[in-house]
Amino acid sequence: MKSFEFTRADDAAGAVTIAAKEKTAQQGANIRFIAGGTTLVDLMKLSVETPGQLIDINRLALDKIEPTRGGGLKIGATVRNADLANDATVKRDYSVLSQAILQGASAQLRNMATTAGNLLQRTRCVYFRDPAMPCNKREPGSGCPAITGHNRMLAVLGTSEQCIATNPSDMCVAMAALEATIHIQGPNGSRAIPIADFHLLPGATPHRETVLEPGDLITHVELPSPKVGSKQLYLKLRDRASYEFALASAAVVLEIANGSVTSARIALGGVGTKPWRSPEAESALVGQPANASNFRKAAEAAMRDAKPRSENGFKVELARRCLTHALETAAKS
Amino acid sequence: MAAIQESSTNSPIGKRTPRVDGPLKVTGKAKYTSDFHFPGLLYAVPVEATIANGRIIKLDTARAEKMPGVSAIFHRENIGKISRAVLGEGFEGITDERRPPFEDDVIRYYGQYVALAVASTFETAKAAADAVRVEYSKEKPNVDTHLKADDEPQTVATTFATLKRVQSERGDADEAFQKAPVKLDETYVTPAETQNPLELHSTTAIWDGTTLTLYESSQGVVNLQTVLAQMFGLPKENVRVITKFVGSGFGSKLFPWTHCPLAAAAARKLGKPVKLVVSRKMMFQTVGHRPRTQQRVRLGATDDGKLVSLQHDYVYTTSMLDIHHEDCGETTAFHYSVPNLHVEFGRAKRNIGATADMRGPGAVPGMYATEAAMNEMADLLKLDPVKFRVLNEPKIDESLGVPFSSRHLLECLELGTEKFGWSRRKPETGSMKRDGLTLGWGMASCAWIAARFPAEANVQLRDDGTVRVACATQDIGTGTYTILAQLAAEKTGVPLDKVEAVLGDTLLPAGPLSGGSMATGSVVPAVFSAADHAIAALMGIATKTPGSPFEKRKSDELTLRDGKVFLKEKDSAAGVPFADLLKRANVRLVTGNGKGEATFGDPKPKFSMHSYGCHFVEVTWQPEIARLRVSRVVTVIDAGRIINPLAGRNQIEGAVVMGLGMALFEQTAYDPQNGAPINASLADYIVTVNADAPQIDVHFLDYPDKELNEVGARGIGEIGLAGIAAAITAAVHHATGVRVRELPVRIEDLLA
Incomplete structure (x- = not known):
């Protein structure tokens, strides 16, 4: 690991001012905020991230979960994943989020990992994580060996010819289905970004993963007021029973009245280059009877644009089954 | 039925015995190799090749050498002489990777060490290693997964012996196959697998100008001593190897790897202790792995289920220079009765690190193939797979023409059938x-x-x-400390808490490798005869010491029981504690040495000696989400006398869990472009986790095999992993209708 300077921020504005001096908030940034460290320290040990300065944001009092005036929920940036998943309000009103977090990582990691950190979780692509390998995300222009190499775990949706890295987060998939908003304090003030717009597709610039600019500090995430009576489910499919990233996952928030779907918010994990909200699946369902054949049609719609590679073609059908089963199970709940 | 019974006597043999070293481990007092520290200790980090085939053109160490805290950057030009080790007598001098590190400029596998950074801290050494710049002339590596036997003569050299590639033959297997009414001809594939013990390989080397002392995480200190003596041209007694605790090895720590002489060479050059801990990534590159195998099995049978022909032709990968033999055919020639048989192997060289023993080498991939074929043949015959095996049970070892010392496979099958509830099985898939x-x-x-x-x-x-019992063998986490203590307690009658077991040091009498499931069976005669000699010395003192209660008696009139010496004809009340007899004679201790000869490799054994067993497996299958899980396993093992049923059960349960990984998860993948083991981390190389562990029901038969040793104990470290993958793939087929013949069984295989 490269030597670095470590400072503790006492106020958010100060942290933002320091970080704003940096040229980028993306891959290779020299100044990084650190909270739980479960992604960043790991990548520093691998020399994938080599920041010269870490600003600890754990003392910024961003660790509260509070109701908002509008009836939603404000989740602080440094709320630990374990605390978020076990929060009574989250379990009652946003259970898909609790389910998603608890199916990720391990208890020890969830105790350390934070909300903002999870939003910025990096891909598990083995080529990205090994500096001896070419990788367009880590070193723009160096190439993507994954496209013809070991790509079983990699994405089939939102890919480009430069990058097919999967976004590995479970939490973000649930937040996409819950239409979370990400609140950012930056050098020019604060702004709020819907989660659907927060992560970027790789395109020709896979090293740019989010809309964050130098100095931008995620302060909290806001969930809209809960859909009372909605049926929520997170289903995660993987090789082994625990402690593994998703091959395919689905977060669904369904409202059903008189046997018909009145609203559907659907997001997929393990298959996209970003947490994958699927308006195609949603529009295939809304207004339709809540039955197995419509669920399957929605799943087919979700995967229509999938682009499989040499080893990950199975994900297309696996994701279809995952979403179909998630919808069926949620509808029955 | 001879299920294990708690011994009713005071004998510690066969008693469920907690590890004698357990308290040290749970309190953190057990010192593993990398826990040892010495004044002036330096840290070494290897630089690894980032190509798999080619040559070093230029090695630029200038930047690394200038970094503060760096002691040296070693490479081919400055490391000093490291010679090759050669195989000697008594299973010594063994290396799987025979080329010493830095011997030439040729790169033959990804991750091969090309330089070594040594510095005052680990972090500095790592930074210096990263700062070394290497230029290569690069060629396309061959990591092709399709295996075709290389063009080699019919007799080839392997690590232990020169072998005929046709390893067993009887009758005319091909003709019998052609004429057989029912035929099966299938090819089974097992992937490269990496051992991944929790404890990383590590070496701390200390050179004092005369003597090399090595702290090493090793499954064989005696062999390591011989190898290092050869590599550095030292008298054997000038090399000492110490291994007190091992965080498991699964075979990868049997024989020395190249990090070990590198640390020793650095210590020799610098005159300071040098520690080298291999990284998890290097564990996938430079310390061995189970080779990929491709096995064609042809079975011919009569309509009523009698085997008439068995052909097992297999190919496995080797590294470019090495000669590890993966004996997939080890059990093929004797396990079933069949008049016509042909077992033959070939090898395929690849640009990969040396292949090596991994728990159950040979038989584990081999029996996956042969047992999977037996299951498929049973299906073709519409016979129950248990009944098919019973029909083909041999009376003698037909390959050697000698009787089995102790074989109770039929009883294993009977008990397993009953415990699992196999009679309720409906044969139709799904x-x-x-x-x-x-x-x-x-x-x-x-x-x-x-x-x-x-x-x-x-x-x-x-x-x-x-009582102190000492042997230069190792406890690799399996309970050898406890076994040694139990054996000494058995002979002397002293309770376990008064027995000190000492191992893992070449200053002690030479002990066996912790491998091949042979350590326990090997130490029994040595410890027993050592105890007999010590007891004889005690009796001499008892009968010759003036004033001794046994003065003027003859030694053979006395017996040692429960730590007391008795006259054989008197009742137990007249016993005298042996300590009293020693004190009276002013003797601090009496000592005895014992020895057991090897049986491994005996070309003309009188008996065919093996352990046996069977696995019954239940999987659950949810086609709607392609989710397969193993829910229940019943395993019955016939491994002779079980000295410690607690540790024994633990071995079998661990093997079942590992077997689940072999069947469903584990696979080392090589990047097709650059030849790197590409999933070289515990996140990307999927092993079984706790949540995958099924309900496991282990039963031991308890038939002592006195042909092997006085206790009748065979080994149990590996048998539990043999066959389990074939049982799982059969269960997968039964549930899903999909026949997978290439491990691991993956979700994509079952999605159709």
């Missing part, structure tokens, strides 16, 4: 359901060699009433 899940039931049998390595031991009886 026909069994429970709680909305589809069930699959499958089974397979297993076998594993029983043999002894040479072993020596020393036993002392001391005047404080304690």
